[in-house]
Amino acid sequence: MNALMLLKTDHRTVAQLFDEILGTNAKSKKQSLIKKIVKELSVHAAVEEQVFYPAVRDAVDDAEDEVLEALEEHHIVKWVLSELEKMTPDDERFDAKVKVLCETVTHHVKEEETKLFKLVRKHMDHRALDELGRAMAAAKKVAPTHPHPRAPDAPPGSFVAGIGAGLIDRARDAVRGLAKAEPRPRRGASGRAKKIAAKPTARVSNHQR
Numbered sequence: 001m002n003a004l005m006l007l008k009t010d011h012r013t014v015a016q017l018f019d020e021i022l023g024t025n026a027k028s029k030k031q032s033l034i035k036k037i038v039k040e041l042s043v044h045a046a047v048e049e050q051v052f053y054p055a056v057r058d059a060v061d062d063a064e065d066e067v068l069e070a071l072e073e074h075h076i077v078k079w080v081l082s083e084l085e086k087m088t089p090d091d092e093r094f095d096a097k098v099k100v101l102c103e104t105v106t107h108h109v110k111e112e113e114t115k116l117f118k119l120v121r122k123h124m125d126h127r128a129l130d131e132l133g134r135a136m137a138a139a140k141k142v143a144p145t146h147p148h149p150r151a152p153d154a155p156p157g158s159f160v161a162g163i164g165a166g167l168i169d170r171a172r173d174a175v176r177g178l179a180k181a182e183p184r185p186r187r188g189a190s191g192r193a194k195k196i197a198a199k200p201t202a203r204v205s206n207h208q209r
């Protein structure tokens, strides 16, 4: 898939998730949808910052202003995501924050797909876009799954931080998945066993912060 198609597909996926979360009153559904939105947007933003934007800056002379503005919008989006990640739908600010996030992302996507993609199409041929798409698809597999608003967002820092954050996020997701899948320790289990069971989660989340 070429780079622009890949990004557009991500944009449509996120727009669909926003439609769903803004159209429901069920708190459990909001909770599961915000998790998906956090993951989709974190991966998408990281791939753009690590691969797409640097390639565009190299290939397109007059894209500099658009890319810098896009990075600032990503910065705002990642902060809002990091706040939403710590909230629940019971919080009185949850719905308002989701709405503002949706408005910010919608504005950002519109600018990307009109102004930035137009410049890219003018300066990059099909072969270059296909190659870039392949690099982005590979980056998606290891990109961070949670927002890291304090991490560098331009090379070379973004590349190094992105790999580290991606590995830590994926370890954290795996540990959380395991914690959900494993039955709770039986009553009467020794204190030591409980401590061992709790240790990996604590270690990963401390490291992440």
Ligand SMILES: [Fe+2]
Residues within 6 Å of the ligand: 045, 048, 070, 074, 108, 112
């Ligand atoms: Fe973007």
Ligand SMILES: [Fe+2]
Residues within 6 Å of the ligand: 007, 011, 044, 048, 109, 112
């Ligand atoms: Fe995008």
